[in-house]
Amino acid sequence: MKAIFAVVSALLLSVALMTSAVATPVDTYEFKSVDNQKRALDLAHSLRCPQCQNQNLIDSNSPVAQDLRLEVYQMVDAGKADAEIIEFMTSRYGEFVLYKPKMEAKTYVLWLGPIGLLLIGLMIGFVFVRKQRISNVVEQDISAEDQAELDKLLKRDGK
Numbered sequence: 001m002k003a004i005f006a007v008v009s010a011l012l013l014s015v016a017l018m019t020s021a022v023a024t025p026v027d028t029y030e031f032k033s034v035d036n037q038k039r040a041l042d043l044a045h046s047l048r049c050p051q052c053q054n055q056n057l058i059d060s061n062s063p064v065a066q067d068l069r070l071e072v073y074q075m076v077d078a079g080k081a082d083a084e085i086i087e088f089m090t091s092r093y094g095e096f097v098l099y100k101p102k103m104e105a106k107t108y109v110l111w112l113g114p115i116g117l118l119l120i121g122l123m124i125g126f127v128f129v130r131k132q133r134i135s136n137v138v139e140q141d142i143s144a145e146d147q148a149e150l151d152k153l154l155k156r157d158g159k
């Protein structure tokens with residue numbers, strides 16, 4: 001039994017060591033200034049990878065993300081404004097690349113939907129609590145005769 005445990009633990013340790021040794025490529029791009037580097041990284045963090053869909057351009061290792069990072073870096077170094085770069089990316093890949101979509105008629109559901117759901121939830125809660133209070137008041141207004149009759153009926157059904 002100890003031998004089996006030793007073999008299994010050795011296998012698990014070797015698998016853990018092999019998986020931790022996987023290296024990811026690192027982008028190396030020389031910027032004209034530190035401000036350009038910071039701007040480019042901020043922009044790449046705010047844009048979504050079209051292939052991965054749930055990662056930004058910095059976190060994604062896909063070839064598309066690598067190309068887009070390089071594109072963003074080059075545009076920043078070329079002196080383009082953030083709005084121009086975002087406009088270029090959205091015209092090429094659609095609104096999907098933005099983590100924070102613009103407030104437009106087609107995105108009202110995204111922006112106002114949570115507020116609407118909260119209001120609906122509050123209304124349902126209000127109606128539920130009100131019905132509970134009304135039913136408690138009705139139960140308390142039963143006369144002694146009615147209560148005696150109810151007790152009699154309930155005892156009869158219980159037998």
